[in-house]
Amino acid sequence: MYEKKGEDMAKLTKKRIAWLIIIIIVGFAVGLNMWKGKQRTGPVHIPRTPKEIFEGEVREKGYKQRFVAGDRDASDKIVIVNVQGEITNARWGFSYRRGMVDELINQLKQAEKDEYVKAIILNINSPGGPVIDADILYTKIRELGKKKIIISLLDKMAASGGYYVACAAHKIVAHPLTLTGNIGVIMDFINLQGLLEKKLGIEMGVIKSGRYKDIGSPYRSMDRNEKKMLQDLVDAAHQRFVEKVAAGRNISVVKLAPLADGRIFSGEQARQVGLVDELGTQDEAIELAKKLSGVERAKVVEYYFRPRLWDFLSGKISDYLKVKEVSSIPEPTLEYIWHPSFGR
Template sequence: MIIKNILAAIGAFFVIIIALVIVLVLFKSGRSDKVVVVRLDGVITDSAEISEKLRELRDEDDVKAVVIRIDSPGGAVGPSQEIYSEIKRLSKTKKVVASLGALAASGGYYAAVAANKIVANPGTLTGSIGVIVQFINAEGLLSKVGIKGHTVKSGAFKDVGSPFREIKPEETAYMQAVINDVNNQFIKAVAEGRGMKTEDVEKLADGRVFTGAEAKTKGLVDSLGDLTDAVELGAKLAGITGKPHVIYPEKKGLGVLKTVFGESVSEGVFGLFSGARIMYMAP
């Protein structure tokens, strides 16, 4: 009986030891230095979701580096600037690498310049530094079906870009001044983020897209490589030794139209007839 109790005690002891080892291994793996990949995809129309994610990552001590994977032609100015600001804040506490996919242009590139480093594929299309605003004049079409618009406004420029009439010369001059101001904000962000002279950025800020290889020669990206290279660079910058624990984003199902257009059809149609929409957007 005594021997049986001793054997039971020894067995229980080893079970406890094994359990403690398992707990320690799980704890260590759960707290290991991580590299998190965050995606910025499609037309930028809203910044809320990605901004919230970036803010959460700032407070996670086990996350040492963040890779922003960008596949975007750009989009609305405000959301692009908000994403840029969040990446810039994050880069003060974590190492942030922007990984440019097939297309990372205009507002997509604007966001990238806030990162510590930018990695692009040789064939990535990037750049497109500039601003665009487009109007639709449907006056002729509407008149053919007997529709005529009437506007009551509080100021001379309140209905700039109305689809019911031609734009006036003074309105074009007014909008050009607004666009120039927003464009200067873009140029300033690139100059600061890339450590370039403003005049050098201005020479590139005519809306042109560049391949990743061209962008590297012009100082717009740091190195050529794919997502794996960007992850390894982030780990290196963060001082992670060995193979990093990489966290990839969950795949989310998207509707066909949102996948193609980056926004709902109703939003897109409304946008066409809502007047001025100033965009950091590749053509």
């Protein structure tokens, strides 16, 4: 009898200890989150759900901020948004993350909602990317430019779609040796017909619903009409590129046309022809952002996202299984991109 009571007491004690540990952990998490909120300027978000309690910051409510430069104690902020690599919304490998363009737009939305953010610097190091992805990002930047000062800082490269996006800003700052320009559109194709038939003795067949259904197929050459159709698409996308640059840089389409043949400029050359406003680095871009936004003191921050267990547990199975297909044959896609090397 006494042994049974002892066992019951032991079980009860274990339960109490377990609950005590849970209460301590939850209390610590809540306190930590509220303390972190006090370290940020702006309204404090009080956690109300288990997800918010244990994460500290919910992704939908914003990214974390990392101090970069400037006056750490200032309330006004300048946000650096990094546009790095090919501008595409495609995902590579297993990922719980959204595509690059979606991620950048989310950062821009957070900056838009933050009343303490007075300016945004787009730190661009990109050869461009698919036409639609670059245009979506350009459009969001232009919309945000109605509310916040935006400066484009061109790093090592801001070519084609990278420059397209840069033109959405109020001003462009580039290093004298930045590679930029390359205003143009490209659509890649590969023709394997000769290799397959003459070298390997392989003849590819196709059953199609219409004459142009397999236009751009790597297994046969295109005729004149097909090339004309695709050239018209490229020309239309190029015209849109020229118009966007002309509007962003306040240059007439006629004056811009000779420069929009795909040529590459250095930062210095780009400034001479009006494609860039100033030469400099991040420091000059920050000073320009402060000047245009009318602030004397500002802390410069950048957003970052640190994945937590919840991101993996709450993600859809399709997010983990959605792997970008890797093919040795280029996809026939309209692109604002510069890729002079064979490997992409």
